[in-house]
Amino acid sequence: MPYWDVLTDRSLWLQLGTLVVVTLATYLLLSVILRVVSRQLAQRDKVSHGRAFHFASELLSSTSQLLIFAFALMIGLKTVELSPRWESAMSHGWFVALAFQIALWLDHAVRLWTDSLTRDGKARNLVTTTLLGIIMRIVIWTMMLLSILANLGVDITAMIASLGVGGIAIALAVQTLLSDMFASMSIGIDKPFEIGDFVVFGDVAGNIEHIGLKTTRIRSLSGEQIVIANADLLSQIVHNYKRMNTRRIVFTFGISYQTPVEKVREISAQVKRIIDATDQTRFDRAHLFAFEESRLTFEVVHIVQTSDYNRYMDIQQEINLQLMETLRDMEVQFAFPIRRVELAGGTLPEIKVAGVPQNGASANETPYGGVPSGS
Template sequence: MNWITDYEVLDNTLLAWITAAGITVLALAVFMVVKWVLINRLGALSKHAVHDVFASVVHSLRGTRMWLLFFPALNFGVQALELPPRAYDIAGKLAAVALFVQIGLWGMRQISFWIDRSKAKAQDTNIGAATSLGAVSFIGQVVLWSILLLVILQNMGVDITALIAGLGVGGIAVALAVQNILGDLFASLSIVIDKPFVIGDFVVVGEYAGTVEYVGLKTTRLRSLSGEQLIFSNSDMLSTRVRNYKRMETRRIVFGFGVLYSTPHAKLAGIPQTVREIVEAQERAKFDRAHFKAFGESSYDFEVVYIMQVPDFNAYMDVQQEINLELVRRFGEQGIDFAFPTRTLDFPGVVNIRTLRDDDGDAETDAAAQAQGRP
């Protein structure tokens, strides 16, 4: 067995190398056992806990990458060897980088755990919060990895103060190159914070209308009434007028109709009261006013205003249909005729024009009444 202690590789005996390997394996085994114990113990506690802290820790620990923990274990092992200072330094830095990366993975799983839990709770109570949580998750992950990157670079001996200063200058050039993307990103943050609309809202954007399905970092997606998906960049959504019908509490309805000029004054005067009675008979409608508004080209024009107590469009159309049908019935009973577009033409010098029919059913004009002073 003397050859184990006598034979050397890179100025270290085989015994030293075996000892280093054993320490590495032992350290890795300890990491695995600790992970297993924590997951099982905390998992059991999380089943009886009133909060989700234990469950979140278990969720993070399940994301442990053993190949990353190999580098800290290797750093323990190399301490048993006689190596140049540079080798110890490299092993230490590799262990630190691996550990920080693993911390980043644990942090990402923590963020995703709490975001998913918050989304599940917000779906039924606060849809706006559910919309914003996706962007919060992204921002949290960006901040986490940015901090870890700076810590890793500092640990490797990089002057991060000069780096940050250099990034400030270079960031201007990058911002100019990707200003459209950044514009959509900041527009997304504005949508998240200000909440002009959230998932599930029915909105009208310009000439397009649909239900909000998704609010992302670059685009917002709507589902139109005809079924297709409409995709808008976030900056476009904020640069145009958006009408949000989901937040409507009541609906103000204005409609009009006209009656013939031959309608007597007494019947005209009673029309507003008739309309009032019809509208007030609708349970979901609140009468506002009915007026003889104007003299139209071919009719007396009336205007009616009422308030729908519910915002639903189908409910409004049902009520409007009932009002229209009742108007037709009541006006028919009262002998009031709705007007339709007509135009009377007056020909100076032509009087008493009438159309006659002969026995064969052909139309002819009475020549004696065609014109004054004409044969």
């Protein structure tokens, strides 16, 4: 009988035995090689702390055992005689297995990259990182599927064209959402600000609480949460005070015109002494800046070595208090606005204070004993 002839065909059993032996031997050999190479790369990663060795080790460890067996089987099939039909199927099988394995490696590489962005302790835009990872993985598996279909003889031109037309239609329908999504990706890649940064734009000032797929949420100084679309936020000039390492502070004060010139000359040196003795700030300059209407104006510049606004206010307060003490010791008075009124011609009417007439007041004196009125 034909079936008995097949079972007793010695050459057939010899080919099957050869196929099994070669397949198993190749599978074991490939598995051992991958395991050894992965272990060596892991040891190099511990010594050099290089990210490339870590990535390579993780990728080799993620190799699919099923695909390794498929490679081993196809190598084993090369050792036996096959019909042309099986030869053609094997050529496609090589490509399919290789495409799947490359897609798995790339997919795992994307996962490792996104995980590394969240493990280094830095503030990250997690939404943007996740979105980038999903988009990259979709592209990888789509390219893998299209390449396999093309290798199998399927015409993918019409499929690609239909995907392109559908993508354009979807993009037009949700263009506002897409603009905010791409703005979120831009924030995640360019990092103009991150969660926890203090930013100011327009009439908004506050800390970044959340950077989402469509909106960014800011906790304002007055306590409420401000929600703004990512595209609208990026279209404005944003001041990021979290990344300000130093503050250049300019302030002025005025002294009386009655101050002697010798004491005026000494004030700049005293200001320098005060600022040099104050922690976390550096003196830049102090000059008699202008002759204003009712005062001699000094302009002082110092560089605060911290971005903390509360600390800056503490430093400025200490400088102001010491400046008050120093001018008091020097018997120098701060200036205050003064207005003098002169009456040309005629006499002032009689003025009574507490029912007592006040006579002899000159035309340029105030009704209260000659002290000019202040405004």
